[in-house]
Amino acid sequence: MTDAFFAYRDGVLHAESVSLSTLAARFGTPLYVYSKAALTQAYGAYAKACEGRNAAVHYAAKANSNLAVLGVFAKLGAGFDIVSAGELARVIAAGGDPRRVVFSGVGKHADEMRFALEKDVFCFNVESRPELARLNDVAGSMGRRARVSLRVNPDVDAKTHPYISTGLRGNKFGVAYEEALAAYREASQLPHLEVVGIDCHIGSQITEVSPYLDALDKVLDLVERLDAENIKIHHIDVGGGLGITYTDETPPDITAFATQLLDHVARRGHGHRQVLFEPGRSLVGNAGVLLTQVEFLKPGETKNFAIVDAAMNDLARPAMYEAYHGIVPVTQRDSGDSTVYDVVGPVCESGDWLGRDRALNVEAGDLLAIHSAGAYGFTMSSNYNTRPRAAEVMVDGDVAHLVRERETVESLFAGERLLPTNG
Known part of the structure; x- marks a missing residue:
C-alpha cells in the first residue's frame, strides 16, 4: 500500500484524512474506496518522465473505469486507451477528449x-x-x-x-x-x-x-x-x-x-x-482498497475461516489468478492473539476466497481492508448469486464523495421479463 494515502492513525486505518470505519458506517460494505491524491501522484510520476519529451500518457480505462477516476485523469491531461465502445462513451462522459483516445x-x-x-x-x-x-x-x-x-x-x-x-x-x-x-x-x-x-x-x-x-x-x-x-x-x-x-x-x-x-x-x-x-494498474492499483465486514468466524479441524460480506463477485482476482492482496483490520486490537484464517465470501463456490492463511486478530463485526484493489477490482465485478455490486467512494483530502451508488437487488432484474401467461 501507499502509506501516505492509507495509513493507521491511533489504531484506525485512514484514507487520506478520513477513517475507513467512518466510510463503512456511512456507505456500508462491501465498499471500494479510492484516493484522489494517490491517483494524482502516480500520474505525476509518468508526466515527469514525459515532460519536455515527445511522449504522452494514455490511461488504460479497463483497469478502473469509474467516471470519477476517468475524470481525475482527464483533468490531469491524460489521453485514454480503450477496448470497447462502452469505455469510449465513459471517457467522453467523464470529460475526456476522444481525439486523444486509442482504441x-x-x-x-x-x-x-x-x-x-x-x-x-x-x-x-x-x-x-x-x-x-x-x-x-x-x-x-x-x-x-x-x-x-x-x-x-x-x-x-x-x-x-x-x-x-x-x-x-x-x-x-x-x-x-x-x-x-x-x-x-x-x-x-x-x-x-x-x-x-x-x-x-x-x-x-x-x-x-x-x-x-x-x-x-x-x-x-x-x-x-x-x-x-x-x-x-x-x-x-x-x-x-x-x-x-x-x-x-x-x-x-x-x-x-x-x-x-x-x-x-x-x-x-x-x-x-x-x-x-498506456498504464493502468500502476496508476490506480494502490490507490484503492475494498472494505468488507467479518460476518462469522468459523473454526475447523484443518482450516479456520473468516467469512466476510465481500466475495469473488466483488474482487475476482484471487479466484481467477490466485492473486495476493494484503488484508488488514481497519481497527487494530490492543489485546488478543492472532489466528490464521482463510478469508472467504458468501458466494456458493469453493473458489470464493479473498486471502488464504492470513494471521488476523479479529472478531465478528470487524472491518477488514483489502489492499491494492484499485485496479481490476470493481471493473471485473459481477452480479453472480444475484449480488448487487459494491458502492464506490473517492476521497479527496478530508471529503468523501460517493462516485457510484450501491446497486439494489431490484435493479438487477429490472430489464427481465416473465413469459406471458395463458388466459
Whole structure:
C-alpha cells in the first residue's frame, strides 16, 4: 500500500484524512474506496518522465473505469486507451477528449468502429488483418479514413501470470511479428486507412524493465524496415503493464522506468517519433482498497475461516489468478492473539476466497481492508448469486464523495421479463 494515502492513525486505518470505519458506517460494505491524491501522484510520476519529451500518457480505462477516476485523469491531461465502445462513451462522459483516445481490442464490432470514427478517435490499434479489412469497409461507408497502428506481437516473455501475458506467440493478441511487415503493406494500400503508428503490449503486472526493452528493440527494428519501404510511423505505443507491489514485488520506480524507455528510443535514433504509454494498474492499483465486514468466524479441524460480506463477485482476482492482496483490520486490537484464517465470501463456490492463511486478530463485526484493489477490482465485478455490486467512494483530502451508488437487488432484474401467461 501507499502509506501516505492509507495509513493507521491511533489504531484506525485512514484514507487520506478520513477513517475507513467512518466510510463503512456511512456507505456500508462491501465498499471500494479510492484516493484522489494517490491517483494524482502516480500520474505525476509518468508526466515527469514525459515532460519536455515527445511522449504522452494514455490511461488504460479497463483497469478502473469509474467516471470519477476517468475524470481525475482527464483533468490531469491524460489521453485514454480503450477496448470497447462502452469505455469510449465513459471517457467522453467523464470529460475526456476522444481525439486523444486509442482504441485497442481484438474483436471490435462494426458498430463500435462507426461510433469511434464519429467521435474522431486518435487511432485504432488493429490486432489482425481481417480487422484491417473490416475497418477499411466501415470507414469507406462513412466517407472517412481511419488512422491505424498495428499491435505487433513480439513473442517476448513478460514473466508474469499466463492469463495476463499478452506478447507471446500463443496469445490471442496482436499481429504475429513475422506477419507484421506484410500486414503494414496491406494497410498502406487500403484506401480508407491511414497508417500512423505501431503498438506493442506484452502483458500486465510486469516488474522488470528488460522485457520492455527486448520488445521495444524488435518494434524499432520493424519501424526501420517500414521506413525503408516509405511506410511512415509517427508514434510508437509501448503499451502498459507496469506492475505494482501487492506483497513482496519490487517494480521499478515509474519515472525511472518511463525515462529508461524514452532514452532507449532516443538512442536508437527514433526520438522524433511520439511515444505513448498506456498504464493502468500502476496508476490506480494502490490507490484503492475494498472494505468488507467479518460476518462469522468459523473454526475447523484443518482450516479456520473468516467469512466476510465481500466475495469473488466483488474482487475476482484471487479466484481467477490466485492473486495476493494484503488484508488488514481497519481497527487494530490492543489485546488478543492472532489466528490464521482463510478469508472467504458468501458466494456458493469453493473458489470464493479473498486471502488464504492470513494471521488476523479479529472478531465478528470487524472491518477488514483489502489492499491494492484499485485496479481490476470493481471493473471485473459481477452480479453472480444475484449480488448487487459494491458502492464506490473517492476521497479527496478530508471529503468523501460517493462516485457510484450501491446497486439494489431490484435493479438487477429490472430489464427481465416473465413469459406471458395463458388466459
